[in-house]
Amino acid sequence: MLREHSAALPHRRTAVLAGLAAYQRAPRPPARPPRPVLAQAGSATLRDHRGAASRGRPVVFVPSLINPPRVLDLSAGNSLLGWLADRGLSPMLVDWGEPMPAERGLDIGGHITDRLLPLLAALDEPPILVGYCLGGTIAMAASALTPLAGLALIAAPWRFSGFSDRARADIADLWTAAEPACDTLGLVPMEVLQSGFWRLDPERTLDKYARFAEVDPVSEAAAAFVALEDWTNQGAPLTYAAGRELFDDFYDADLPGTGRWRVGGRIADPRALDCPAVEFVSSTDRIVPAASSATLTDRRLLGAGHVGMIVGSKAHAALWAPLADWLSGHALAR
Template identity: 60%
Template sequence: MPQGVPPNPIAPQHGPRPLPLFLDMLRSETAQSPERRRAALAGLARYQSAHRPPRDLDRPEAARAGRTVLRDHGGAGPPVVFVPSLINPPFVLDLDPQASLLRHVAAAGFRTLLVDWGMPDAGDRDEDVTGHVERRLLPLLDALGEPAILIGYCLGGTIALAAARPAGARALGLIAAPWRFTGFGPKARAEIAALWAAAEPACEALGMVPMEVLQSGFWRLDPARTIGKFAALADADERTLAAFVRLEDWANAGAPLTLAAGRQMFEDFIAADTPGTGEWRVAGERVDPSALTCPIVDFVSLTDRIVPAATSVALGDRREVGAGHVGMVVGGRARAVLWEPLTDWITAVARPR
């Protein structure tokens, strides 16, 4: 770590996780271009040494289920509960005052709440994704005392969809949410299976799936882009650098998955496609999206490399978005392509029927 850089609780390494894999990718992707390699290393150095103002991540606690907390992000009126992925921290939905889907929804007149999954420990190793639905999300929703509008992002959308029927959700919004995991395609699924086969013994010993395992999988989806974004940072202005640091710190942070959640995600979801084939059971029943009677909207990115459009549930009001997996939430066009249409939809479904 460069001298003089203050500790940061979000990204204590101030660099990609895991750095050795990043350097291997750098050598491979820039073998024929020393200039690009120098630019990527210069960008990495700027990222590592950048100033990081403290973040206020504390929000009032509305309900708790063990380590998992429902945090109140303000607003009044009907409750809208945002369910983030188990991968990466939830604050991407409230990245800063100018890039916050949650603040936008709260300002529109809704009580806006965010699930904070918390940090698992060794005692949680046997809690799979199903357990997160049954023992964490459903009790939090029940504590509200009234049906909520559920909005799930990425794997959080998969989880929200599974919770919608047993929770009696008022409506369900999905953002880049995978359901039909065969939509990742045979090549990507084979690469993910190989990644899990290599990582599983160490994860078994730890009782956790470290973020580094998941991050390396994301990088393999598009290594050229991973190197390219650091190369572009070499000559970026200070405003671009600050925005990059906020987002990259989020991408490099995150709690580990419990062993059982990681195993279910890799083996049952991605390899066997239990959600897409109707074999996933939650609260004693198979999860059948077609049985939902509440309003559903599904925002699907057409340029998503992490959750391809082919994985969507293909149900309800499908909105195709010309922005990437993260860009649709916090990018320069996020307000137009997601925040405003989602808030308009929430307003419509929240009207008394």
């Protein structure tokens, strides 16, 4: 990608490579200890992020199957879950864990019926589900299968025909090239998905590394960049069936958006929700465009990007505060 986009710009290539080298050698703080496990289903766990001030109904965050769940608890000073716990809410986080090749047949629907629903069944009362990105797609489908006290979607795709024709064509090409190897492995490696994200905006990807070459390596800005990039470039693979369903049934056929995605014998329909629901949608999202949202009645449009709304400088005002207000109204009111 660097060769393609800097062939005539040797100075830019040098800057990008310098930034990449700086990122690779940057110091990393010791990993924080994992949060306590409240329940387990297969490789998935439900982790406790409540604090001393927490009270009220459980608020279960469902992350994407892509990238680790820790973006919702990125660092001690930048944690949506920690911030919500300090405000009296009771956040918990699904950790999907690491799939094994023997689980190749576990599709996205199976992650709902065989992983998420057993975790929720371990709770004493129906929770509020908060789904981020593909986790929102999963949470939306789960709402048709289990009682919920509320549902909040954050940058969650539902109508996959809302992605641009170019984006869907690029995704189809990516899967055509990667599918035979993924079939052999029984898994879809994170590198396959990451290369697709790079294609969305290659200039932006290169520019951020060029800028990082000029950042003080021991500054807070450098630490924040490294923490976010480490999250971006890590993640467990998908099972083969989950990858196939994502690429073929979602991006290509748009089964969710056309009312044809059947999970656990039920079809999830945003119009049939029987609990309070809200969705937070970004008007500048390059990964999940606003046109792909479920278009719930309570739809909040944000100006922060897909990841920026969770961990960026505008996150508190754009998402954290309005989400906390909505959750407090449904999780703390008895």
